[in-house]
Amino acid sequence: MNKSENSGKKENLSKKEVEKRKQQKQREKQEKKEERLANSKKGKSLEDMMAYIDEDGNITSTPPDPNKKREVNLEDIQIGVARKQEEEPASLIRTGVVTFFNESKGYGFIKDQRTQESIFVHVNGLLDRVRENSRVTFEVEMGHKGPNAVRVKLTK
Template sequence: MAKSQETYNKKEKEKKRLKKRQEKEKKREERKAAPKRSAEEMFSYVDEHGQLTDTPPDPSKKIVIEAEDIEIGVPKRPEGEEVITTRFGRVDFFNDSKGYGFIKEKDTNEKFFVHINGTVEEINEGDKVSFELEKGPKGMNAVDVKKASF
């Protein structure tokens, strides 16, 4: 006589499926039996403090904003304001044979990658340098690197 093909694990999985199906059916019946909510009950509003509430806002507290006053994007700089692009730092590591290294910025102690093609003159480890930043494939790269005294 052959053994039954249903194992304990199969029986347990089938029980779980059946229980889940019954729970789903029960929830469906409850939703059908529940009274329908009106659209007004489903709305939520945002008050002047940014909190969600179920009461509509007070029309007396309404602030009118002109469309021309809304700026999208980066605001324009005033005419006289100049952006400082030159940074100063020290060569933290530089490998002459491979042609790359890292510069540690003086103010923020951030490290930036530098390639031999981004240098104006020959640099070595420990040199004080001035440089500019350029977006590279893996982050910001130092370019236009020159020796400096600061």
């Protein structure tokens, strides 16, 4: 047997394998199709397909109890997110301590006394010159990366 004959047998062998795999996939596909047809929901009654929502908002297959029915005022139904109540201007002013401030780079952080969160402060938001451990009052505005302290003043 020379080299060309040997490579021809390998090709034939792989072609046979490819054909076997192709037939196996077709059989599997046919079996899946038959299984889907057997488990299909066709032929079920409307009542079997019906779903209900109970008083807690959960989906259930049992119809609701008419004795638990309660009337709802249309004005009480709220669609969407509730509007945020405007805070009083006095409650917007917070107090805190400067925990870090880099004068050469022009930024730092203030620890809010009420929430204990660390809030970013930029030199542009300062009304007075601050250093680390300075007690300050400030307001918070949302920036691109989170809350920023603005209108920062030293407390006396």
